Amino acid sequence: xxxxxxxxxxxxxxxxxxxxxxxxxxxxxxxxxxxxxxxxxxxxxxxxxxxxxxxxxxxxxxxxxxxxxxxxxxxxxxxxxxxxxxxxxxxxxxxxxxxxxxxxxxxxxxxxxxxxxxxxxxxxxxxxxxxxxxxxxxxxxxxxxxxxxxxxxxxxxxxxxxxxxxxxxxxxxxxxxxxxxxxxxxxxxxxxxxxxxxxxxxxxxxxxxxxxxxxxxxxxxxxxxxxxxxxxxxxxxxxxxxxxxxxxxxxxxxxxx
Amino acid sequence: xxxxxxxxxxxxxxxxxxxxxxxxxxxxxxxxxxxxxxxxxxxxxxxxxxxxxxxxxxxxxxxxxxxxxxxxxxxxxxxxxxxxxxxxxxxxxxxxxxxxxxxxxxxxxxxxxxxxxxxxxxxxxxxxxxxxxxxxxxxxxx
Numbered sequence: 253x254x255x256x257x258x259x260x261x262x263x264x265x266x267x268x269x270x271x272x273x274x275x276x277x278x279x280x281x282x283x284x285x286x287x288x289x290x291x292x293x294x295x296x297x298x299x300x301x302x303x304x305x306x307x308x309x310x311x312x313x314x315x316x317x318x319x320x321x322x323x324x325x326x327x328x329x330x331x332x333x334x335x336x337x338x339x340x341x342x343x344x345x346x347x348x349x350x351x352x353x354x355x356x357x358x359x360x361x362x363x364x365x366x367x368x369x370x371x372x373x374x375x376x377x378x379x380x381x382x383x384x385x386x387x388x389x390x391x392x393x394x395x396x397x398x399x400x401x402x403x404x405x406x407x408x409x410x411x412x413x414x415x416x417x418x419x420x421x422x423x424x425x426x427x428x429x430x431x432x433x434x435x436x437x438x439x440x441x442x443x444x445x446x447x448x449x450x451x452x453x454x455x456x457x458x459x460x461x462x463x464x465x466x467x468x469x470x471x472x473x474x475x476x477x478x479x480x481x482x483x484x485x486x487x488x489x490x491x492x493x494x495x496x497x498x499x500x501x502x503x504x505x506x507x508x509x
Numbered sequence: 510x511x512x513x514x515x516x517x518x519x520x521x522x523x524x525x526x527x528x529x530x531x532x533x534x535x536x537x538x539x540x541x542x543x544x545x546x547x548x549x550x551x552x553x554x555x556x557x558x559x560x561x562x563x564x565x566x567x568x569x570x571x572x573x574x575x576x577x578x579x580x581x582x583x584x585x586x587x588x589x590x591x592x593x594x595x596x597x598x599x600x601x602x603x604x605x606x607x608x609x610x611x612x613x614x615x616x617x618x619x620x621x622x623x624x625x626x627x628x629x630x631x632x633x634x635x636x637x638x639x640x641x642x643x644x645x646x647x648x649x650x651x
Contacts, residue, residue: 264625267632268606268613277612296572300635303577304588305609311585314518 258288266294271301369455369464370481370488371472377437377450378477381492384448389425389441396421396442396449403428403438403451411485412438412451417503418491421447445499450490454483463487469504471497480504510552510604512586512593520551542619545611549601549619556593556600569636570643579642591641598622599630606631 258266262284269285276282288294337343392402397419403409407428424441431437431452440449454463463486472479472490479492480500493499511517524547531537540546573579580588592603602620605611611619620627 264628267628267635268616268624270613271607271609277614281613296574296576297635299574300572300576300580300639301607303580304607304638307580307583307585307588308607308609311589314514317518317521 258284258291262287266297269294269297269301271298271305366470368466368470368481368483370452370483371470373431373433373435373452373455374450374472374479374481374488374490375474376431377439377452377490378472378474378479378492380431380439381448381450381479382475382477382494384439384441386425386441389427389439392423392426392440394423395419396423396440399423399426399438399440402426407436407438409436409438409451411487413484413487413489414440414449414451415482415484415489418442418449418489445493445495447491447493450479450488450492452488452490454486454488471500473497510549510593510600511556512589516555517552520548520555523551524548542615545605545619553597553601556597567637568640568644569633570640572635572639573643573648575648576639576642579646582646583642591638595634595637598626599634602627602630603634 261280265281265284266288268281269288270276276285285294338347392399394402396414397416400413403412403426409428421442421444424443426438426440428436428438435453438449438451440451441447442449454465456462457464463483466483468482470481472481473496477492477494478496478500479490480497480503481488481490483489491500491503511520524544527547528538528544592600592607594600595603598620602616602622605616605619617624617627622630
């Protein structure tokens, strides 16, 4: 290749070409040097620079300065060029992919932590709650806590209890029906915030048939309806209303004895 | 930068003292090229106090095959004087470049120049030096 074939950019860069070819820390300069290394123009420049450097090297440095450290001591070692890695498209693409995978993983983990036995049934009942009218239920006006006996006496439903947190609320109506899976579900309509209660069998373990237990209150939401679920004695209780978790939180934040 | 060994030594010591003072105060410089950056400014400051080189346009000559043999005939002090007479930032660029201790990016950082500027200063410096060499050691003498 002749000097005339070099681009203008290469010719500009080559003026800064390192003398010994060691200190090339710039990709574009390195590429320009590689392209020009066989041209006569570059060879003349390199010989010129080598001669000048050799002359500089002969400058006597005072003894007391030599007794100090080597030149390298005054040039701190370079820090990790993480910016250069960050600018590399391959690293950038990999980084973005790992970041997205990590976010998906975190969402999956959070979702899994929030799952509880009986959640599919709870979601299905939220749909039922959204389409139920008060007139569909038998009128029952009493304290919600008193419904346990009513459900046992009239429908033979054992442990269909309203937790103490919701026991004081006044009811408007009640009904018992079989859901899609043939489970007996008790539905109660209360005055407070047009809330509805559902009591249904807890999800059974497929191997043993025993009800799966979980502790505390678990939230579930669907189509602007929110529910809070608790399991006790193999029966799940869900309080549902149109709204969000924060509308239900005051009821379950302070457990009543 | 100064073509004066005594002044250069004073600046070396002053820079060392400054570095030691900062280290004692717990403010050790984070810039890896701090030592040279500091020394450069001290050199420029010192250079302004002495005799000033005239602002003249040097002649330029194309780099010649015989330039190395011309340079061999020079005393290092002559080269130092020639560089110290160059206007800054060309003086800084040539000094640091021919020290042959710095990478391209280091040079850009120390001289605070953009790549085309550094390139132009080095390229012009070579050609001006070649013209001076041709005047000092005519081709017939080689």
